[in-house]
Amino acid sequence: MASELRETIFMVKQERHKNLFLNYKNLNHFPAELLKDEGLQFLERLYMKRNSLTTLPDNLAQKLPNLIELYLHSNNIVIIPGTIGNLARLQSLDLSSNALQLLCPEVGRLRSLRHLRLSNNQLKSLPPEIGDLQFLETLDVSMNQLASLPNRLHRCSSLQHLSADHNLLSHVPRHLCRLARLTQLSMAANRLTFLPLDLGGSRELQFVFVDNNLDLKGLPSYLYNKVFGCSGCGVSLQGGDAGQQGQDEALSEALLGLPAEVKAVASEADNVVPLEELAMRTLHRLYHQQHRHPTDANFPPPIPLPKSLLDLLQFPLGHCHRCTQAMFTVIYPKLFPLRHTALAGVHRRTTVSFVAYCCSSHCLRRFDLQS
Incomplete structure (x- = not known):
């Protein structure tokens, strides 16, 4: 096997191939032949599926500087060195089905990266630096032990597919609603109790899968005309229609994950929202007007507000x-x-409901799910 490996690498060097396939070679260590002398400067794609690698060499980027795709599916990799961040041209990195417990923050330096696959590992967290990957289109972190996703993930402005099935997630960061290009979101088999109010508001987001989140009772009404999965969500109703009491309980459960100050929901009879809320809405409009027209003399200078309040103005609870x-x-x-909608027959193993969130009792009375 060793002589066959050396012969394969020798041929690649001689003929300056751009692709090298080393799948199923029973490799315990990264082949030294790839790192000798100047390395393989011309190599663009390296496939090493189903070996027994436990780590990567520190000089990988130095010896294989032009890698575009690195496929390491099904190894025993526990850690990858920070020097991987020097692979400036890397567009696809597949570390699925390894033994990763930690992802180095230097992965955020892979500025050309478009596809990052980390499913079936032992990750308990992701570095915030993932938010620096502005060209990232696919992120798969399914089958890990993640309790949360980085708040900076919303900076991945090119993200189209996000999969985080089979983790320990209790909520979806509401900042993700700002991902304008996101087309598919999959968070099945987690511990979700609620979804962000604005989820589904983007026209691009067409596929949402949250199946088998037992405590999830409410879906934002924006998802009504999307392709979504929610089978296995909620608690089964006994004896058919649960009546008004069942609806009230479902509504209460749908609001469980909201901030404490929002749980005190105003009644339909209340036609006036608190002064604090009105002030925040006015500041929000003014703040965004200033950022859209920074040189317009008709707008006052920037408001001196604490950073935490500015963050809140940028990311309201919902719309x-x-x-x-x-x-x-x-x-x-x-x-x-x-059960009152046309989709009731599609998702029979769920008691989840659509919840519309309105800014006033006036909008509440006038809102129609099908309008």
Whole structure:
């Protein structure tokens, strides 16, 4: 096997091949022949599926500087060196089905990276630096032990496919609603109790899968005309229609994950929202006007606000599902049980409901799920 490996690498060097296939070679160590002398400067794609590698060499980027694709599926890799961040041209990195417990922050330096696959590892967290991957299109972190996703993930402005099935996630960061190019989101078999109010508001997001989240009772009404999966969500109702009491319980459960100040939901009879909420909405409009027209003399100079408050203004809790008004501390929910919609026959193993979130009792009364 060793002589066959040397012969394969020798041929690649002689003929200056751009692709090298070393799958199923029973390799315990990275082949030294790849790192001799100047290495393989011309190599662009390296496939090493189903070997027994435990790590990568520190000088990988130095010896194979033009790698575009590195395929390491099904090895025993526990850690990858920070020097991997020097692979400036790398576009696809597959570390699925390894033994990774930690992902080095230097992965954020792979600025050309488009596809990052980390499924079936032992990751408990992801480095915030993943948010620096502005060209990243695919991120697969399914089958790990993640309790949260990085808040900076919303900076991956090119992200189209995000898969985080079979983890320990209790919530979806609401910042992800700002991913304008996201087309598919899959978070099945987690511990989700609620979804961000704005999830599905983007036209690009067409596929959402949250199956087998037992405590998930409510879906934002933005998802009504999307392709979504929610089988196995919620608690089965006993004896058919649960009536108004069942609806109230489902609504209460749908709001479980919201910030404490939002749980005190205003009633339909209340036509005036608190002054604090009105002030936040006004500041939000003014703040965004200033950023859209920074040189316009008609707008006052930037408001001197604490950074934490500025962060809040950039990421409101959600927007009214009827008029798109930003909402910060008060929402008006309207429940549409799935069994009352045309989709009831599609998702039979769930009691999940659609919940519309409105900014006022006026919008609440006028909102229609099918309008």
